[in-house]
Structure formats: structure tokens, C-alpha cells
Amino acid sequence: MLPSLMILGFLGLLFGFGLFIASRVFRVNVDVRIARVEHALPGANCGACGLAGCGAFAKAIVHGSADITGCIPGGDSVAHLVADIMGVEAKEVEKDVAILRCQGKDVQDRYEYQGVKTCAAAALIHGGPKSCLEGCIGFGDCCKVCPFDALHMKDGLPVVDEAKCKSCGKCVEACPKGLFDLQPIGKLVHVRCKNHELGKFVRKSCAVGCIACKKCEKICKFDAVHIENNLAVFDYEKCVSCGLCVKECPTGTIVNLRMERKTIGLWPIKKKEEVKTEAVESDAAQPQSEAQS
């Protein structure tokens, strides 16, 4: 009994003390800025910067291998915080939002699906139960992966809360139909369909799908819309979001998001100076909380 205690106690003390000395000898001084930058980042570990997580991104910033504006979800505000820590000027970041390329709410089912209620599983069985093979299946895989609570199912379709969307791209990866893509918030006009079938087949399954009538292509003054594979596709480089094609579209497939964005305050886009002055005002309004933090 006693010798056993002595053996374990002695060895424990010896090794513990040895490790203590070793930790002193092999101490590594980590750059304090890494922790500060990591603290300034959103901490969602979404991977939109292309690195493994916020920790890896903070390390890359401090080591100079990543751009300080690389955090897309954090946007301008985080870029400014990081710029302050690193002591450099921040450039402006244009915010992207996720755009859903489908608005088929009343699409009929081809068969009764009784499997696991995820889009990924449903898509494996003949491309999903919906009669439109390229449209939204509606089990909301995208809503489940969104780390910012910016996606919610409404009437069988996911709705992007553009104020919350940080364009991390999780939904783009999650959708088995590839219905999401990220577009700059300045682009207001979008085609909400991804069906490449001929117009008459699209008509059968969905009232609001693109039937490739080419009206948008004809009316566009900027050569920005083209019918490719029976589907209207935008060239966002050329599109100026004038909205002519929206009025012309007979099925309502092309939508203009100007009003929606106006109501939630995302349009017109605030310039950097305005953001800054606003931030200053809000700082002045809450000096207490600032001092506490």
C-alpha cells in the first residue's frame, strides 16, 4: 500500500516538475495580434475566406499571407477592426448575398416521397419528388446549414434574409440542385429559374419557370441577358439592374429586388463615409457601453 503510493506520488511529482521546467525552456511566444484578430472575427468558422476557420484566417492575416478584407461574412466592419489591429488601411468590401434560382411554390409532386426529409436524400431518388427536375425540393437543407440564421422556409421555398446573409456560401454547397449563387448586393435583377427544359415542358410543371421566350433578350439595351439552353442567363458584368426585362417577362421569372432591399435598408448601398459617420454617431450615443467593452 505505502510503497505503491510512494511510487506513484514520486513519479508524478518528478514528471510534473520535469514538464514545468520543459515548459519554461521551450516556451513559444505567440504573436498577441493573432488572438486579437481572431477575437475581432465573427467566429462562425464558415470557411468563406478559403481557410480552415477563423483561427487559421487570423494566423494568415498576421503572417501576411491573407488579405485583411478576406472575411466576407464580417464585411466592412470586421475589416476595419482587423485593419486597426494590424495598423493598415482597409479597402472597401462589396457585400454579396445568396440568390435562390427558383420560385416554384406550386410545383406538383411526381411521386409520394416517404424517405428521410432532406433534400440531399430526396435528390438521390430520380432527382427528387418535384415534377420540375431542376427546382427546389423544399426540405430546407440550406436553412439547416446556414450559420447566420438567414434562411427560412416559407411556403415550401427558402427565403434569404438579406440583412442577415453573410455570403459564406454554405447554402451554395448544401443545395443538391445548385440553386443558390452569390451575387453582389448592387445587382437587383435576377432570373429565378434554373430549368433547361423546353418552354412547353416547363409550363406543364411550373407557372413561374423560364420558358425561353427571348423577350428579355430582345428588350435588353445592354446585351446582358441571353437565352442559353432554354434558360435566360444574366451577364452580371453588363447588367445595370434597369429592370426593363422584369416588366417584359411573361411568367414573372425575372424579379427585381429593389423594393425589398429598400425596405430592409440595403439599397441604395451606403458609401464608406456614411457607414463611418453612422458608426461614430452610434459610438457617441453609447459611450458607456463602449467604455465597458
Added chain:
Amino acid sequence: MQEYILLFISIVLVNNFILAKFLGLCPFIGVSKQRKAAIGMGGAVIFVMTMASVVSWVVYRYLLAPTDSNLFYMMMGQGKVPADFDFTFLTTVVFILVIATLVQLVEMFLMKVVPPLYDALGIYLPLITTNCAVMGVALLNIKDFGMLQNAGVSLVKTALQGFGGGVGFMLVIFLMSGIRERLDQIEVPDALKGAPIAFICAGLMALAFMGFAGLGQ
């Protein structure tokens, strides 16, 4: 001399820890994706295994085993026999302590001296702590050589077996990483992508290593 060479070859090829004893499979599958990381891991395991063998031998020989050289027997053994000082039931617990401490030490050392290697090994470095191959070699050592009369021979054989075990581990994990780097280039059926095909390759390698069984009886 021939005895030692045979011992080394036996533990590296014939009784290889991964492919013959099936110990340490977690890092074997986990770190064998890139050759560079595999060599680093192999190096770390060689170091830990050798050190663990030597330290655990010292602890076993002078604290736990019922021999003449047991410290307790020497201190308060008047009128008693060495068999009264048999603490071998503590072997497992003490060896875990030894190995965990050593791994901590290696981790600190690498973080200071070779940071790229530290990053490359990632989670698998602390996992050497729970690498059964390290524990396995320590226990195998005391089973094979722990009770040898000559302390010097016992220690040298122990160290050699620990070192050889590490070399065997490194050899196999390096070969595996070379195979897996090539596996990434070719088209593998979807169901077998990643770990499954790696396990199949490991099985084939184990079969090939069985060919060494006749070597150095």
C-alpha cells in the same frame, strides 16, 4: 552482435507493430495522407517509442520488478526476499504516466523547434499519448527483456526494440502515404473513396509483410 541485428530486423519487418500486431492503426490511417506528414509522424513515434522504452525500463527495473535491484528491496529489504516487493500490478498505470509525460515533452519541443512539423502533425501528436503501439512496445519490452540478469544487455535490447518498433512504424506509414498519394490521382469507385480503399491497401500490405515471417527465426 548477430542477436541484436536479428532483434532489430524482427521488430521492423517480421513483427511489425502496424502490419503484424495491428497496433497504432489510428495514426496509421489518419496521418498517412501526405508523405511529409507521415515522415514527421514516424520521426515523432520513433523518438517517443525509444524514450518510452528506456524510461519505462528504468522505472520497471528499479521500482516495480521483484529483483535484487529494486530500490525498496535495497532500502528496507532486511530479512525479506525480493518477491515481497512485487509492484508489477502498477505497470500499466505507471507506463501510461511515463508515455503521457514524454509526449507532452515532445510536443513542447516540436512547437519550439520545428513549428511546421508541429502544424502538420496537428491532433495526431497529442494522440501518440494514446497510441497503443507505444504502450505495446513498453509492455513487450518488459515481457521479453525485463527480467534478464544482465542489466546492460536488458537495457540495450529494450532500447533497440523500442527504436526498431518506431522504425517499423515509420517505414509502413511512409509506404502507405506514398500509396495513398497515388490513390488520390486515380479513379476509385465512390463507395471506396478515402478510408475504405486505404484499409484494403493496408490489408494487402499486411499480406505482403507476412512474407517476412520466415526471416531471422
